Amino acid sequence: MSHSPHIVVIGGGFAGIECVKALRGANARITLIDRQNHHLFQPLLYQVATAALSATSIAAPIREVFAKRKDVSVLMDEVRSIHPEMRAVNLASGRRIEADYIVLAAGLRSVYFGNDEWETHAPSLKSISDAIEIRRKFVSAFEAAELLDDDADRSRQLTFVVIGAGPTGVEMAGAFAELSRKTLRDEYRRFDTSDARVILIEGQDRVLPTYSPGSSEQAKRDLEELGVEVMLNTLVEDMDDMAVTLSDGNRVATSTIVWAAGVAGESIGSTLNSERTKGGKIVVSDDLSVPDHPNIFVAGDIAHVIDPKSNAPVPGVAPAAIQMGRFVGRAIKRELNATRNNRPSPDRSAFVYRDKGSLATIGRNRAVAELAGRRFSGYPAFLLWAIVHIYFLIGYRNRIMTMLQWFWQYVHYDRSARIIPTKSYEFRDKE
Numbered sequence: 531m532s533h534s535p536h537i538v539v540i541g542g543g544f545a546g547i548e549c550v551k552a553l554r555g556a557n558a559r560i561t562l563i564d565r566q567n568h569h570l571f572q573p574l575l576y577q578v579a580t581a582a583l584s585a586t587s588i589a590a591p592i593r594e595v596f597a598k599r600k601d602v603s604v605l606m607d608e609v610r611s612i613h614p615e616m617r618a619v620n621l622a623s624g625r626r627i628e629a630d631y632i633v634l635a636a637g638l639r640s641v642y643f644g645n646d647e648w649e650t651h652a653p654s655l656k657s658i659s660d661a662i663e664i665r666r667k668f669v670s671a672f673e674a675a676e677l678l679d680d681d682a683d684r685s686r687q688l689t690f691v692v693i694g695a696g697p698t699g700v701e702m703a704g705a706f707a708e709l710s711r712k713t714l715r716d717e718y719r720r721f722d723t724s725d726a727r728v729i730l731i732e733g734q735d736r737v738l739p740t741y742s743p744g745s746s747e748q749a750k751r752d753l754e755e756l757g758v759e760v761m762l763n764t765l766v767e768d769m770d771d772m773a774v775t776l777s778d779g780n781r782v783a784t785s786t787i788v789w790a791a792g793v794a795g796e797s798i799g800s801t802l803n804s805e806r807t808k809g810g811k812i813v814v815s816d817d818l819s820v821p822d823h824p825n826i827f828v829a830g831d832i833a834h835v836i837d838p839k840s841n842a843p844v845p846g847v848a849p850a851a852i853q854m855g856r857f858v859g860r861a862i863k864r865e866l867n868a869t870r871n872n873r874p875s876p877d878r879s880a881f882v883y884r885d886k887g888s889l890a891t892i893g894r895n896r897a898v899a900e901l902a903g904r905r906f907s908g909y910p911a912f913l914l915w916a917i918v919h920i921y922f923l924i925g926y927r928n929r930i931m932t933m934l935q936w937f938w939q940y941v942h943y944d945r946s947a948r949i950i951p952t953k954s955y956e957f958r959d960k961e
């Protein structure tokens with residue numbers, strides 16, 4: 531039985547993976563727990579939902595990532611609670627694991643602002659199965675439209691509503707519009723695919739509300755040129771299988787609704803019994819530890835920490851999660867080294883976020899970028915977006931597969947990941 535220190539990392543997203551990487555050589559036992567067996571590159575999830583990429587291009591089995599690290603054990607399980615005083619975690623499988631350090635990097639979940647029943651009508655985009663479900667709904671709507679005779683029924687099938695105009699909503703709406711107007715153009719005989727309506731609904735007065743007004747304006751122009759109907763200052767009041775009802779009283783008949791409007795900290799955070807924001811993020815000290823629990827750290831989207839440079843909360847973006855995970859891993863490693871050498875623990879430093887800028891793509895050759903106080907758009911921003919995303923993908927295989935699929939798509943407008951899995955018994959009754 532080994533007596534080396536034990537570190538439990540909850541979550542194999544950007545923060546968890548970087549934390550474990552930074553712990554290389556810490557002479558510790560590390561247990562990485564995730565309820566999924568794969569790390570998911572969420573920024574490209576909308577490309578799976580819109581048939582541009584296959585799911586396997588943007589995910590990597592966590593076990594494979596750490597196959598060569600004998601100090602790392604990977605468990606596919608859900609952490610149900612954390613016991614801060616005992617420094618232990620309880621798993622859905624019934625196991626209880628104790629640790630010297632716990633790192634919570636569980637990310638965010640989608641929320642429907644008190645309307646949980648909307649989830650059945652409007653899937654959000656957080657996992658591969660969400661992306662495949664949205665893709666299935668989108669592709670199936672075109673197939674259903676080809677079978678219909680009634681114009682109103684067909685028009686409902688061909689109306690796609692995206693709720694929330696943050697980067698995910700904007701990217702999704704742009705991709706839906708490109709798919710219907712370009713990729714599918716020659717494939718259906720009974721209707722013109724460019725008649726499909728893509729509606730993007732946003733409660734605030736501009737798209738990409740966290741970007742500068744100039745980028746928002748550019749993105750809105752790009753979306754409208756692609757054929758997206760952008761509805762600003764509009765809230766969703768209700769929805770069902772047939773339609774969404776808007777705050778202006780309009781009822782939009784639709785077959786496909788996508789929710790890109792709200793996120794909150796994963797519920798596991800509540801078991802820490804420490805201060806949380808309204809959005810369920812855990813308020814942490816400047817060294818990312820939980821107040822009064824110096825050996826419990828929180829990293830990534832689920833952490834609420836004020837950036838001393840901007841005096842604003844560190845944003846929930848992948849580069850911030852990567853930097854936090856790395857920061858926590860290095861801090862723990864320094865402390866373990868000091869203890870091993872009988873030196874006093876070094877003073878902990880404060881986490882400082884290095885803002886690498888923001889990028890969002892709207893469609894082919896259309897993107898907005900904000901870097902080091904500069905704002906640009908069009909092809910240069912699109913190219914930069916592609917390079918950055920390839921660079922951050924985990925694994926050479928994923929990078930090469932993604933580059934090849936993008937190249938093919940760029941040349942041919944083809945989005946070949948459009949297969950809808952159908953069970954063999956689904957048509958049996960109709961024989």
Ligand SMILES: Cc1cc2nc3c(=O)[nH]c(=O)nc-3n(C[C@H](O)[C@H](O)[C@H](O)COP(=O)(O)OP(=O)(O)OC[C@H]3O[C@@H](n4cnc5c(N)ncnc54)[C@H](O)[C@@H]3O)c2cc1C
Nearest residue numbers: 541543544545564565572573609637830831846847848851
């Ligand atoms: C659709 C979408 C598009 C995005 N686009 C961009 C973008 O273009 N640029 C950008 O910078 N950022 C983007 N983001 C945000 C970015 O993905 C996040 O900031 C980043 O993933 C946060 O990393 P994380 O490690 O904190 O959490 P995550 O990457 O969400 O990882 C959390 C992990 O914890 C696991 N987990 C959660 N709860 C438990 C539990 N109780 N037990 C066990 N495991 C658990 C989850 O399965 C998951 O693997 C996007 C996010 C989404 C959803």
